[in-house]
Amino acid sequence: MTAPLSPPRLLPSGDAAITVEFGRNIDDVANRRVLALDRALADAPIEGVTEAVPTYRSLLVHYDPVRIGFDELGERLTTLARLPVPPATGSRRWRIPVAYGGEHGIDLEDVARTLNTTPNDIVARHIAGDYRVAMIGFTPGFSYLSGLDDSLQMPRRQNPRLLTPAGSISIGGLQTGIQCLAGPSGWHLIGRTAVRTYQLHRDPVFLLEPGDAVTFYAIDGRQFVEQDRAAARGEFVAELVTP
Amino acid sequence: MSKLLVTAVGPATSVQDGGRYGAQRYGLTPGGAMDRLALAVANCLVGNPLFAAVIEVGPLSAGFVAREGKVRVALSGAERHVEVAGHPLPFNQSCTLNDGDTLTLAAARGGTFSYLAIEGGVKGEPTFGSLAVNARAGLGSPFPRPLQVGDALDVDAAKPAAERRVQLPALSGDPIRVVMGPQDNEFGEAKGLFLESEWKVSATSDRMGYRLEGPAITHLHGYNIVSDGTVNGSIQVPGNGQPIVLMPDRGTSGGYPKIATVISADLGRLAQIPVGRGFRFRAVTVAEAQAEARAMAEFLRTLPDRVREVRDPDITDALQNANIAGSAVNALDSET
Numbered sequence: 001m002t003a004p005l006s007p008p009r010l011l012p013s014g015d016a017a018i019t020v021e022f023g024r025n026i027d028d029v030a031n032r033r034v035l036a037l038d039r040a041l042a043d044a045p046i047e048g049v050t051e052a053v054p055t056y057r058s059l060l061v062h063y064d065p066v067r068i069g070f071d072e073l074g075e076r077l078t079t080l081a082r083l084p085v086p087p088a089t090g091s092r093r094w095r096i097p098v099a100y101g102g103e104h105g106i107d108l109e110d111v112a113r114t115l116n117t118t119p120n121d122i123v124a125r126h127i128a129g130d131y132r133v134a135m136i137g138f139t140p141g142f143s144y145l146s147g148l149d150d151s152l153q154m155p156r157r158q159n160p161r162l163l164t165p166a167g168s169i170s171i172g173g174l175q176t177g178i179q180c181l182a183g184p185s186g187w188h189l190i191g192r193t194a195v196r197t198y199q200l201h202r203d204p205v206f207l208l209e210p211g212d213a214v215t216f217y218a219i220d221g222r223q224f225v226e227q228d229r230a231a232a233r234g235e236f237v238a239e240l241v242t243p
Numbered sequence: 244m245s246k247l248l249v250t251a252v253g254p255a256t257s258v259q260d261g262g263r264y265g266a267q268r269y270g271l272t273p274g275g276a277m278d279r280l281a282l283a284v285a286n287c288l289v290g291n292p293l294f295a296a297v298i299e300v301g302p303l304s305a306g307f308v309a310r311e312g313k314v315r316v317a318l319s320g321a322e323r324h325v326e327v328a329g330h331p332l333p334f335n336q337s338c339t340l341n342d343g344d345t346l347t348l349a350a351a352r353g354g355t356f357s358y359l360a361i362e363g364g365v366k367g368e369p370t371f372g373s374l375a376v377n378a379r380a381g382l383g384s385p386f387p388r389p390l391q392v393g394d395a396l397d398v399d400a401a402k403p404a405a406e407r408r409v410q411l412p413a414l415s416g417d418p419i420r421v422v423m424g425p426q427d428n429e430f431g432e433a434k435g436l437f438l439e440s441e442w443k444v445s446a447t448s449d450r451m452g453y454r455l456e457g458p459a460i461t462h463l464h465g466y467n468i469v470s471d472g473t474v475n476g477s478i479q480v481p482g483n484g485q486p487i488v489l490m491p492d493r494g495t496s497g498g499y500p501k502i503a504t505v506i507s508a509d510l511g512r513l514a515q516i517p518v519g520r521g522f523r524f525r526a527v528t529v530a531e532a533q534a535e536a537r538a539m540a541e542f543l544r545t546l547p548d549r550v551r552e553v554r555d556p557d558i559t560d561a562l563q564n565a566n567i568a569g570s571a572v573n574a575l576d577s578e579t
Contacts, residue, residue: 013501
């Protein structure tokens with residue numbers, strides 16, 4: 001199958017960034033094209049481009065408008081986006097422990113009520129998922145995962161919370177995520193992990209990369225406390241399963 | 244080596260510089276000064292690289308004292324009454340504190356952030372190339388948090404040299420210019436309402452985002468989009484219809500539709516609009532916005548040529564400068 005790739009949409013994000021949009025929905029094909037363009041740009045840098053930020057469905061390309069204009073950069077990005085997308089390679093897989101519900105996931109019961117089921121059923125369906133890191137963003141290490149069961153989809157909260165705990169595992173729309181730092185969020189909090197996807201004085205500082213595979217398993221509150229201590233010492237806590 | 248000791252400080256005062264770039268792909272926000280032009284001016288006056296680390300002083304009053312030697316400083320940005328050892332210090336002019344001299348800053352008038360540059364810069368350990376405080380990520384040096392009373396900053400002893408000053412064009416009160424998009428197609432007639440209405444900066448605003456108060460901006464297809472990347476100046480509209488302008492401590496991605504983006508040349512001017520003051524937006528093309536960005540870069544490139552030595556820094560001179568600054572602020576106030 002060699003269907004021609006449709007050109008991406010080039011949307012201005014002000015005068016110093018272009019959103020190169022491959023799709024409007026959460027879609028693995030679009031995400032693979034995003035990551036492919038990101039790699040192509042890293043392999044053949046364009047003068048004036050300052051950094052690129054892959055997301056689910058678009059690559060945000062920051063640039064210096066003194067060195068390159070919107071039209072020229074847009075043309076060059078369109079050309080790079082025509083390159084064939086390399087096949088998905090065997091990615092790393094992480095097993096990540098989560099304490100679900102109660103004080104660790106204050107919205108689990110609400111989510112279960114909204115979806116007309118039980119908290120245990122929500123947890124079972126969340127653990128059953130086979131996820132992939134589609135992007136990292138919002139706050140350091142916040143990993144957005146694709147692969148959420150359609151039946152767990154929840155609209156975001158109308159009024160975002162100003163402060164949510166570090167390590168929150170949450171659902172927003174068709175996305176589920178691992179939040180590393182305490183901060184604002186409009187998503188529904190269903191659990192917490194001790195895994196630090198970002199830790200300054202650890203090697204690597206950022207644990208997950210876009211494209212990594214992720215599965216979750218449930219732990220209790222006591223295990224969470226033990227793992228949290230280990231993570232504070234710099235241990236990964238997450239298990240790395242090599243392909 | 245001298246020291247600058249913090250003797251009084253409100254919230255939202257922290258070490259900031261040009262920002263921390265290159266790790267937005269991991270969610271690390273750039274941070275850095277809210278008003279880059281004022282950052283550059285303050286640094287230029289004390290002979291620093293334009294985007295070196297300074298103290299970004301929030302809207303409330305603050306106080307400092309020089310210890311263990313002389314310290315050269317300069318202030319730019321939001322005007323406020325400033326005294327050095329009891330004598331008024333004009334904005335946009337350097338000054339040398341003697342050992343033991345106090346530097347007192349009153350609350351800001353007609354602005355939000357002032358920039359206190361120190362000759363030789365702030366000393367610290369950069370992370371990802373920057374000293375800028377990002378309290379949420381635990382980054383920033385010498386303190387990974389806003390400044391507190393009792394903090395002592397290591398600084399260079401002032402070199403013997405004439406003081407310097409620069410005349411700046413008065414701050415414009417014109418509308419804040421935006422480029423529409425990237426998701427303006429998520430809005431119908433609300434786009435007109437957004438451009439025609441008067442907006443006010445809410446008191447809940449901070450270095451992450453300026454929450455705006457005005458008419459509700461309604462979405463055509465709901466307020467959930469698939470999260471994508473943000474920039475300084477992205478204007479996202481959450482479910483309550485009240486826009487949020489994303490500022491340097493923003494999240495690197497967000498899932499609310501972005502109706503428009505503040506142009507880079509106007510972002511510092513927006514950052515300086517005080518809580519409660521009305522302002523408007525105006526749409527421009529990408530080409531116009533890029534012409535403004537190039538003009539701003541050219542202004543910064545020629546900034547060192549605009550600096551003059553202060554040959555006779557007597558009190559009359561200082562008062563005259565203070566009056567010029569005061570009338571610029573009054574002109575802004577009268578437009579609202």
